[in-house]
Amino acid sequence: MSGWDDIEAVLFDFDGTLVHLNIDFARMRADVEALLPRYDLSVDGKASRYTLELVEECVQALTVRNRGEVLAEAFRRDAEAAIVAIEMEAASAAEIHPGVPELLAGLREREIKIGIVTRNCRVAVEHILSRNRLPYDVLLTRDDVDVVKPDPAHLLAALELLGGAPANALMVGDNPMEVRAGRAVGARTVAVLTGYSPAARFEPEHPDLILAQVGELTAYLIVKREDVKT
DSSP states (O other), X not given: OTTOTTOOEEEEOOBTTTEEOOOOHHHHHHHHHTTGGGGTOOXXXXXXXXXXXXXXXXXXXXXXXXXXXXXXXXXXXXXXXXXXXXXXXXXXXXXXXXXXXXXXXXXXXXXXXXXXXXXXXXXXXXXXXXHSOOOOSEEEOGGGSSSOTTSHHHHHHHHHHHTOOGGGEEEEESSHHHHHHHHHHTOEEEEESSSSOOHHHHGGGOOSEEESSGGGGHHHHSSOGGGOOO
Protein backbone atom coordinates (compact mmCIF):
# COMPACT_ATOMS: atom_id res chain seq x y z
CA MET A 1 0.00 0.00 0.00
CA SER A 2 1.48 3.33 -1.05
CA GLY A 3 2.45 5.85 1.63
CA TRP A 4 3.02 3.58 4.62
CA ASP A 5 6.78 3.17 4.38
CA ASP A 6 7.42 6.67 5.77
CA ILE A 7 5.67 6.09 9.10
CA GLU A 8 8.06 6.94 11.94
CA ALA A 9 5.69 6.79 14.93
CA VAL A 10 2.48 4.94 15.73
CA LEU A 11 0.10 6.12 18.46
CA PHE A 12 -2.21 3.47 19.84
CA ASP A 13 -5.30 3.77 21.94
CA PHE A 14 -5.19 1.17 24.73
CA ASP A 15 -8.65 -0.05 25.79
CA GLY A 16 -10.31 -1.99 23.00
CA THR A 17 -7.37 -1.45 20.64
CA LEU A 18 -4.39 -3.20 22.21
CA VAL A 19 -6.30 -4.98 24.97
CA HIS A 20 -9.73 -6.50 25.44
CA LEU A 21 -11.13 -4.66 28.44
CA ASN A 22 -14.72 -4.97 29.64
CA ILE A 23 -15.18 -1.62 31.34
CA ASP A 24 -18.77 -1.17 32.49
CA PHE A 25 -19.21 2.37 31.19
CA ALA A 26 -22.94 2.40 32.02
CA ARG A 27 -22.22 1.63 35.68
CA MET A 28 -19.36 4.12 35.69
CA ARG A 29 -21.70 6.83 34.43
CA ALA A 30 -24.41 5.86 36.92
CA ASP A 31 -21.96 5.90 39.84
CA VAL A 32 -20.77 9.40 38.91
CA GLU A 33 -24.30 10.69 38.39
CA ALA A 34 -25.22 9.30 41.82
CA LEU A 35 -22.72 11.75 43.34
CA LEU A 36 -24.35 14.82 41.81
CA PRO A 37 -27.21 15.35 44.32
CA ARG A 38 -24.69 15.29 47.16
CA TYR A 39 -23.11 18.40 45.62
CA ASP A 40 -26.42 19.96 44.60
CA LEU A 41 -25.68 19.26 40.94
CA SER A 42 -27.99 18.04 38.18
CA VAL A 43 -27.40 15.93 35.10
CA ASP A 44 -29.78 18.13 33.11
CA GLY A 45 -28.16 19.25 29.87
CA LYS A 46 -25.22 16.90 30.34
CA ALA A 47 -26.61 13.67 28.92
CA SER A 48 -24.41 13.80 25.81
CA ARG A 49 -21.16 14.26 27.74
CA TYR A 50 -18.62 11.46 28.13
CA THR A 51 -18.18 10.64 31.82
CA LEU A 52 -14.76 12.32 32.10
CA GLU A 53 -16.10 15.45 30.44
CA LEU A 54 -19.15 15.37 32.74
CA VAL A 55 -16.81 15.36 35.73
CA GLU A 56 -14.84 18.33 34.41
CA GLU A 57 -18.00 20.32 33.69
CA CYS A 58 -19.23 19.69 37.23
CA VAL A 59 -15.86 20.70 38.67
CA GLN A 60 -15.99 23.97 36.77
CA ALA A 61 -19.57 24.61 37.86
CA LEU A 62 -18.72 24.01 41.52
CA THR A 63 -15.64 26.25 41.28
CA VAL A 64 -17.68 29.13 39.92
CA ARG A 65 -20.68 28.61 42.19
CA ASN A 66 -18.63 28.38 45.38
CA ARG A 67 -15.96 30.87 44.33
CA GLY A 68 -13.24 28.42 45.13
CA GLU A 69 -11.89 24.96 44.45
CA VAL A 70 -12.32 23.17 47.79
CA LEU A 71 -15.75 21.67 47.09
CA ALA A 72 -14.92 21.19 43.42
CA GLU A 73 -11.83 19.16 44.26
CA ALA A 74 -13.80 17.08 46.77
CA PHE A 75 -16.23 16.19 43.99
CA ARG A 76 -13.34 15.41 41.64
CA ARG A 77 -11.83 13.02 44.20
CA ASP A 78 -15.14 11.24 44.75
CA ALA A 79 -15.81 10.95 41.02
CA GLU A 80 -12.28 9.78 40.25
CA ALA A 81 -12.51 7.11 42.95
CA ALA A 82 -15.75 5.80 41.45
CA ILE A 83 -14.25 5.73 37.95
CA VAL A 84 -10.95 4.12 38.98
CA ALA A 85 -12.75 1.40 40.93
CA ILE A 86 -14.49 0.25 37.77
CA GLU A 87 -11.36 0.60 35.63
CA MET A 88 -9.35 -1.52 38.08
CA GLU A 89 -12.07 -4.16 38.18
CA ALA A 90 -11.85 -4.45 34.39
CA ALA A 91 -8.05 -4.35 34.40
CA SER A 92 -7.87 -7.49 36.52
CA ALA A 93 -9.41 -9.51 33.68
CA ALA A 94 -7.90 -7.70 30.67
CA GLU A 95 -6.41 -9.71 27.82
CA ILE A 96 -4.04 -8.60 25.07
CA HIS A 97 -5.59 -8.76 21.60
CA PRO A 98 -4.16 -11.37 19.22
CA GLY A 99 -1.16 -10.23 17.22
CA VAL A 100 -0.34 -7.26 19.45
CA PRO A 101 3.00 -8.53 20.84
CA GLU A 102 4.16 -9.45 17.36
CA LEU A 103 3.06 -6.09 15.92
CA LEU A 104 4.80 -4.04 18.59
CA ALA A 105 7.95 -6.16 18.41
CA GLY A 106 7.99 -5.65 14.65
CA LEU A 107 7.62 -1.89 15.02
CA ARG A 108 10.47 -1.84 17.51
CA GLU A 109 12.63 -3.88 15.12
CA ARG A 110 11.93 -1.38 12.33
CA GLU A 111 12.74 1.48 14.74
CA ILE A 112 9.22 2.90 14.48
CA LYS A 113 8.38 4.73 17.72
CA ILE A 114 5.44 3.42 19.75
CA GLY A 115 3.15 5.64 21.80
CA ILE A 116 0.09 4.73 23.87
CA VAL A 117 -2.48 7.47 24.44
CA THR A 118 -5.42 6.54 26.63
CA ARG A 119 -8.25 8.06 28.64
CA ASN A 120 -7.78 5.26 31.18
CA CYS A 121 -5.94 5.91 34.46
CA ARG A 122 -2.26 5.11 34.83
CA VAL A 123 -2.67 2.64 37.69
CA ALA A 124 -5.06 0.46 35.66
CA VAL A 125 -2.87 0.52 32.54
CA GLU A 126 0.28 -0.26 34.51
CA HIS A 127 -1.53 -3.11 36.27
CA ILE A 128 -2.33 -4.65 32.89
CA LEU A 129 1.17 -4.06 31.51
CA SER A 130 2.77 -5.60 34.61
CA ARG A 131 1.14 -8.89 33.60
CA ASN A 132 1.54 -8.42 29.86
CA ARG A 133 4.91 -6.95 28.93
CA LEU A 134 4.56 -4.89 25.77
CA PRO A 135 7.21 -2.65 24.21
CA TYR A 136 6.45 1.07 23.93
CA ASP A 137 8.32 4.36 24.06
CA VAL A 138 5.71 6.71 25.53
CA LEU A 139 2.61 6.13 27.65
CA LEU A 140 0.28 9.06 28.30
CA THR A 141 -2.78 8.27 30.39
CA ARG A 142 -5.33 10.84 31.52
CA ASP A 143 -3.24 11.30 34.67
CA ASP A 144 -0.31 12.55 32.59
CA VAL A 145 -1.96 15.31 30.53
CA ASP A 146 -4.17 18.35 31.09
CA VAL A 147 -6.67 17.35 28.39
CA VAL A 148 -7.48 13.96 26.88
CA LYS A 149 -8.69 12.64 23.56
CA PRO A 150 -10.57 13.70 21.52
CA ASP A 151 -8.60 16.89 22.19
CA PRO A 152 -5.65 16.68 19.77
CA ALA A 153 -3.33 18.08 22.47
CA HIS A 154 -3.19 14.56 23.98
CA LEU A 155 -1.74 13.19 20.73
CA LEU A 156 0.55 16.15 20.16
CA ALA A 157 2.05 15.70 23.64
CA ALA A 158 2.89 12.09 22.82
CA LEU A 159 4.38 13.00 19.43
CA GLU A 160 6.51 15.69 21.04
CA LEU A 161 7.94 13.16 23.48
CA LEU A 162 8.52 10.69 20.65
CA GLY A 163 10.16 13.33 18.50
CA GLY A 164 7.82 12.48 15.65
CA ALA A 165 6.10 14.70 13.11
CA PRO A 166 2.32 14.27 12.66
CA ALA A 167 2.78 13.87 8.90
CA ASN A 168 4.84 10.75 9.56
CA ALA A 169 2.62 9.38 12.31
CA LEU A 170 -0.28 6.98 12.50
CA MET A 171 -3.12 7.04 15.05
CA VAL A 172 -4.81 3.69 15.71
CA GLY A 173 -8.00 3.38 17.74
CA ASP A 174 -11.29 1.56 18.21
CA ASN A 175 -13.42 4.69 18.66
CA PRO A 176 -14.29 7.41 16.11
CA MET A 177 -12.91 10.02 18.53
CA GLU A 178 -9.41 8.63 17.99
CA VAL A 179 -9.71 8.88 14.23
CA ARG A 180 -11.04 12.42 14.61
CA ALA A 181 -8.14 13.39 16.89
CA GLY A 182 -5.60 11.79 14.57
CA ARG A 183 -6.91 13.66 11.57
CA ALA A 184 -6.94 16.90 13.59
CA VAL A 185 -3.19 16.68 14.18
CA GLY A 186 -2.44 15.73 10.57
CA ALA A 187 -1.65 12.07 11.17
CA ARG A 188 -2.89 9.14 9.15
CA THR A 189 -5.50 7.04 10.90
CA VAL A 190 -6.53 3.42 11.33
CA ALA A 191 -9.81 2.27 12.83
CA VAL A 192 -10.05 -1.18 14.41
CA LEU A 193 -13.31 -2.98 15.06
CA THR A 194 -12.45 -4.63 18.38
CA GLY A 195 -14.23 -2.04 20.51
CA TYR A 196 -17.86 -0.94 20.66
CA SER A 197 -17.95 0.83 17.28
CA PRO A 198 -18.99 -0.91 14.02
CA ALA A 199 -17.46 0.13 10.70
CA ALA A 200 -20.41 2.40 9.88
CA ARG A 201 -19.62 4.68 12.85
CA PHE A 202 -16.13 5.33 11.49
CA GLU A 203 -17.16 6.23 7.96
CA PRO A 204 -17.97 9.92 8.71
CA GLU A 205 -14.44 10.31 10.13
CA HIS A 206 -12.79 8.99 6.95
CA PRO A 207 -10.03 6.80 8.41
CA ASP A 208 -7.27 5.80 6.02
CA LEU A 209 -7.86 2.16 6.88
CA ILE A 210 -10.41 0.02 8.76
CA LEU A 211 -9.20 -3.31 10.17
CA ALA A 212 -10.95 -6.11 12.00
CA GLN A 213 -8.21 -6.08 14.64
CA VAL A 214 -4.97 -4.26 15.28
CA GLY A 215 -2.74 -7.26 14.58
CA GLU A 216 -3.64 -6.91 10.90
CA LEU A 217 -1.59 -3.71 10.83
CA THR A 218 1.49 -5.94 10.64
CA ALA A 219 0.81 -6.50 6.94
CA TYR A 220 1.06 -2.74 6.30
CA LEU A 221 3.99 -1.75 8.49
CA ILE A 222 6.13 -4.77 9.30
CA VAL A 223 7.52 -5.29 5.83
CA LYS A 224 10.83 -4.60 4.17
CA ARG A 225 10.83 -1.36 2.24
CA GLU A 226 11.52 -3.19 -1.03
CA ASP A 227 8.37 -5.26 -0.45
CA VAL A 228 6.06 -2.24 -0.09
CA LYS A 229 3.69 -2.24 -3.06
CA THR A 230 2.75 1.00 -4.78
